[in-house]
Amino acid sequence: MIQLELSKAFTLMESGPVVLVTTHDGKKDNIMTISWTMVMDFTPVFAITTGEWNYSFAALRKNRECVIAIPTVDLLDKVVGIGMCSGTDTDKFDKFRLTPLQAKLVRPPLIKECLANIECKVIDIVEKHNIVVLKAVAAYTDTARKEKRMVHAVGDGTFIIDGQTIDRKKMMASKLPPGV
Template sequence: MQALELSKAFTLMESGPVVLVATHDGQSNNIMTISWTMVMDFTPVFAITTGAWNHSFVALKRSRECVIAFPTVDMLDTVVGIGTCSGADTDKFAKFKLTPESGKLVKAPLIKECLANIECQVIDIVKKHNIIVLEGVAAYFDTERQEKRMVHAVGDGSFIVDGRRIDRRKMMASKLPDGV
């Protein structure tokens, strides 16, 4: 094996799905791109890492709710564009021609063009590490959408695209919760 610069070690682990996090601050909607995500367990509890560097962070802290939306590979340029401009001076829904849709339980909008959306409530904020712990309260999946491949950020400006799915459900049955 060759040595890897320690400063690049995060690129080995970062490749969870890139998501869009929609917020509503009481007056307007915003979207931020997040590649630092984590599933907490088999319940609908998730974590994202963000902080004051994202304009949406204030809305997320105040409203204590958001929508996690799952874009697909055909939306990659939009996802990168969203992540490289600020909601402080840009209406990202208008700029990127995205459609906000009302959810059932939170004021933050769903993003119609995404493969899936999860309405979430903030249940904890771990200030030391900028970790926002979210509980999903409703979820939606677009079964008619043709493109279903998600993207994963490597952390160096490149991305990995979902590929072939390999099924080992029978082998793992004793470890999976019922209905998964």
Template sequence: MRSLKLSKAFTLIEPGPVVLVTTHDGKQNNIMTLSWTMVMDFTPRFAITTGPWNYSFRALKKTRECVIAIPTVDMLDKVIGIGTCSGADTDKFTRFGLTPVPGRAVKAPLIKECLANIECRVIDIVKKHDIVVLEAVAAYVDTSRKEKRTVHAVGDGTFIVDGRTLDRRKLMSSKLPAGV
């Protein structure tokens, strides 16, 4: 093995998939791209890493709600575009040809073109580490969508695309929650 700079260690375990997080500040919708997400448990609780450097953070902090939308590989260029411009001066839904769909539990919109959408409420903001803890209140999946592969950011401008699904449900049955 050869040494790797510690500043690049995160590229070895960068989580995924890359997601789009929508917010609504009372006047307008916005979308931000995030690759730092984490499933916290089966309840369902999630964590994202973001802070004041993202335009959407103000709306997220104020409204304490958002939608995690899960794009697929065919949307990668739009996902990158969304992450490289600001909602302060760009209507990202219009610019990237995405369709906002009203949520049932939160004011932030779902994204019609995404494989799945999870409506969430903020239950904690851990300022020291810029971690926003979310609790899902509704979830949707587009089972008719042909493309289902998600993408995972490596952190250096490259991405990994999901591949084969390996079924090990029998081996893991004692650790899986009921109904999964």
């Protein structure tokens, strides 16, 4: 093995799925790209990392709700583009030709083009680490969508695309919640 620069160590673990997070600030909808996500438990509770540098953070803090939309590889250029501009001066739904759909339990919209959408309420913000803890209140998936491969950011401008699925549900049955 060769030693890796410590400043690059995060690239070994960052590869959770890249998601789009929609917010509504009271006036308009916005979308931000997030690559730092975490499943916290089966209840379902999730966490994302963001902060003052993202235009959507003020809406998350104030309104305490969002939608996590899970894009697939065919949307990668839009996902990267969304992350490269600010909602301060850009209508990202319009610029990237994405369709907002009304959510049932939160104000921010779902994204029609995404494989899945999860409506969430903010239950905690860990300011020291810019961690926003979210509780899912509704979830949807587009089972008719042909492309289902998700994208994972390495953190250095490269991405990994989901590949073959390997099933070990029987082997792990005692650790999985019922119905999974």
